[in-house]
Amino acid sequence: MLKTVSYSKEPIHTMGGLTVVPDCLIDDIAIKETSVLLLPGADTWSDPKHGAIIKKASELLSLGATVGAICGATVALANFGLLDNRRHTSNGQGFLEMFSPAYKGQDLYVDKPSVADNNLITANPTGALLWAKQIIEHLGVFQANTLEFWYEYFSTGKAESFFALMQTVAPNNEK
Incomplete structure (x- = not known):
């Protein structure tokens, strides 16, 4: 579960122009x-x-x-x-x-x-x-080959990297 955290529940205005409303306080961190x-x-x-x-x-x-x-x-x-x-x-x-x-x-x-x-x-x-x-x-979110194709695609933008990535995440039962 992803949560945003801060020292108060007041909205935070980031350098990038986003406004984030914290989900919890620092003391709430597990x-x-x-x-x-x-x-x-x-x-x-x-x-x-x-x-x-x-x-x-x-x-x-x-x-x-x-x-x-x-x-x-x-x-x-x-x-x-x-x-x-x-x-x-x-x-x-x-x-x-x-x-x-x-x-x-x-x-x-x-x-x-x-x-x-x-x-x-x-x-x-x-x-x-x-x-x-x-x-x-x-965090072990992806298998090693999926992670490598993910990184390759997002660092190069090459279509072949995207298709290789999709091959690693396609359900096994697809034909």
Whole structure:
């Protein structure tokens, strides 16, 4: 079940122009190994009001649950020390140091669009599609060949990739 979450039930107006009304509050997040928390990019992650959700992310990672963060959300993880012991990426070499004086994970920084390590999946903004692929893979949503065709289609737009994808998801009883 997918739920949007925030520190209040007030509508959120995103950088991309969407209005999101949260389904629940941070305290309502189930702390289970099967939980997944995805932190979207924004330029407001240094605001102390986000501390509660990052604390929840820390609890989830400690339990073995999955946390994904893209773009500016990686700053909040860096501020909380959650990137100090896992391979990760962000918006380029030096970005996390610029916005997070507490950041100590430089040796684990990987200069790639998206990086998955120990239930943490991070990405820079150009890695959104790869980030989605790694999340889908981690969740086991598709079989491996279906996921590869899915990624190939959405990264290239080639019709043959679409038809290959459709072949992997067609019901077995179709002739």
